[in-house]
Amino acid sequence: MRIKKLLLAIATLTLVSATPVKHQFTAAEQQQISISTPGLFSRSNAFNIDLDALKPNEYSFPLPVGKATLRKNNVVEITTKDGDAVKAMFEGTVRLSRKYPDTGYAIVIRHRNGLETVYANNAENVVEVGQHVRAGQTIAIVGQRGGKFYCDFSIMIDGKRINPTAVVGIGSHRLHRHILLCEKQHNYINVSTIGEKVDFDDSKDFTTEDVFTKQSTYKWNLEEMKKGTWAYPLPGAKVISPYGGRRRHSGVDLKTKPKDEIVAAFDGVVTRSATHYGYGLCIVIKHANGLETLYSHQHKNLVKVGDKVKAGQVIGLTGRTGRATTEHLHFETIFKGRRFNPNLIFEHNSRGLQKATLTLTKNGGITQKRN
Numbered sequence: 001m002r003i004k005k006l007l008l009a010i011a012t013l014t015l016v017s018a019t020p021v022k023h024q025f026t027a028a029e030q031q032q033i034s035i036s037t038p039g040l041f042s043r044s045n046a047f048n049i050d051l052d053a054l055k056p057n058e059y060s061f062p063l064p065v066g067k068a069t070l071r072k073n074n075v076v077e078i079t080t081k082d083g084d085a086v087k088a089m090f091e092g093t094v095r096l097s098r099k100y101p102d103t104g105y106a107i108v109i110r111h112r113n114g115l116e117t118v119y120a121n122n123a124e125n126v127v128e129v130g131q132h133v134r135a136g137q138t139i140a141i142v143g144q145r146g147g148k149f150y151c152d153f154s155i156m157i158d159g160k161r162i163n164p165t166a167v168v169g170i171g172s173h174r175l176h177r178h179i180l181l182c183e184k185q186h187n188y189i190n191v192s193t194i195g196e197k198v199d200f201d202d203s204k205d206f207t208t209e210d211v212f213t214k215q216s217t218y219k220w221n222l223e224e225m226k227k228g229t230w231a232y233p234l235p236g237a238k239v240i241s242p243y244g245g246r247r248r249h250s251g252v253d254l255k256t257k258p259k260d261e262i263v264a265a266f267d268g269v270v271t272r273s274a275t276h277y278g279y280g281l282c283i284v285i286k287h288a289n290g291l292e293t294l295y296s297h298q299h300k301n302l303v304k305v306g307d308k309v310k311a312g313q314v315i316g317l318t319g320r321t322g323r324a325t326t327e328h329l330h331f332e333t334i335f336k337g338r339r340f341n342p343n344l345i346f347e348h349n350s351r352g353l354q355k356a357t358l359t360l361t362k363n364g365g366i367t368q369k370r371n
């Protein structure tokens, strides 16, 4: 059985390499930027990409000295200087290289790991369809628009743009050392991560602006929080196990009913949406003031890494994945990597905020004073 599979794999490989490279893309694939990748989800509706397995020379930021900004629709604008060379992010085969009336010259490279990378607004392309390129190889010269030199860069799976911050740090230009789990949903690709936690701090577009760059302490008067800027994570729940105690419980357990809607406590960015040991299906959201909230044991997660969420937005359904004996939400509040009692913020009986002011300090201190 194993040998049969292996032989089949070898046969498939031979078939692929024997196909004349120039003709491996259909006319539509050579014309359209967003087009599904044949066979990508034919065997399974999910696959993994281990970014940590890449060697340093197997990755390049498209414009290594450029300044990258994440714009709407998961496009990264990388601004740089006149004449700069655009580099291929990973090795792969050029699927599209042509001029569009609105975006100038564009290139799409199909990579063996299932990703496609898109480089648009080029002044000139220096590769052609079917050409194999190495990571870091020059593929185009950056183009100009409105006096600004930039490349519009995006990453696609099956013709759909994914959040590029799941793959690279927008500010740091670094490849994230983790595993991407890519799942096909009805009309989008869900990307979650396993391994190294994604640090979104380097992207100004996210609401993780650190209040401690200007000051060393931050007073957070919970009573001044306006309606809609906060939410009790599991509306209608009662506490079945408090924080701390003899078993040093790292959060508070909240219970309503199975598959009930869990909501984001505050606005923020999803930095984790994956299975994590005893936590089962887990979500971590990073908030503007350095605070993070964690939600676990979900039956289902409804957000993906990189999603911006609003306070009160439904992010998952209660379940008992991981180490859980009943359907509930295990909710944690974390500041500068340290867990603290969620009741410094929430008053569980009223499911409201405490009438208190929290003092957060740059080095991770958190104290509560009643108003």
Ligand SMILES: [Zn+2]
Pocket: 241, 249, 251, 252, 253, 329, 330, 331
């Ligand atoms: Zn718990």
